[in-house]
Amino acid sequence: MLKSSNLDSVIGELDADRTGTGAVAAPEKSVKNNKNNNTSLSQGKVDEIDCSMAALQLSFGVLEIAESPLVRVRNQLKELIGxxxxxxxxxxxxxxxxxxxEVSKLYDMMNNVKLYKDKLIKIKKDMQSIYQRSKVIKKRAAHIAACKQREHQRKVEKQQHxxxxxGNPLP
Known part of the structure; x- marks a missing residue:
């Protein structure tokens, strides 16, 4: 596959393809085997040059036809990737x-948990304090009620006495 529209790179790729496939090596072998056959060597080189020129012109033509849509597609792909x-x-x-x-909300919730825990501890202490005071007040109220009842009992006894x-009132 051709990588650019540069004519030199196309020629370089064609030369690389020829040496890689052995197209050039075959005429050289025939030259080594037939040293006396100079006409076949020159005929092979002419055919090779004509073939490479035709391939070069054909690849250049295909490249001219396909280059503009490929450039447009390449630009569109760059835009899409961007x-x-x-x-x-x-x-x-x-x-x-x-x-x-979410992390901020989580931190806020954790801070609220700490705040509410402190409030709960404070309320618990207040409730414990209220419970203790009410216990003392109930005990005191029971004591006062007992004292009042004894005092009332004494008054009744004193009045009876x-x-x-x-004495008995006169009739």
Whole structure:
């Protein structure tokens, strides 16, 4: 396959193809075998030159026909690859933003967990304190109620005692 429209590279590739396939080697063998046959050697070189010129002209013509669409397709492919790279970069940035926002949300949640844990500990301490105070108050209320009841009992007894001292009223 031809790589560029440079005529020298086309000729170089044709020469490389000929030496690789043995097209040049066959006439050389015949020259070595038939040293006296100079006419066949010159005829082989002329045929080879005509063949290489025809191949060169044919490849140049095919290259002229196919070059402009290939250049256009190559440019379109470069443009497409550029757009794909830009799209990939944009998607990567958005993914990074989402990842960062998710990480940010996670950090916020962890900070909220710490904050709520501290609030919960404070509420638990407050509740424990309230429980202790209510326990003390209930005990004190029971003691006060017992004292009031004894005081009321004493008043009733004192009143009964006074009534007994006063005696029975005269009829």
């Amino acid at each position: 757009k794909q790279n830009k799209f990939y970069i944009d998607v990567s940035k958005e993914k990074y933003k989402l990842d960062c926002s 006074e009534e007994s001292l006063i």
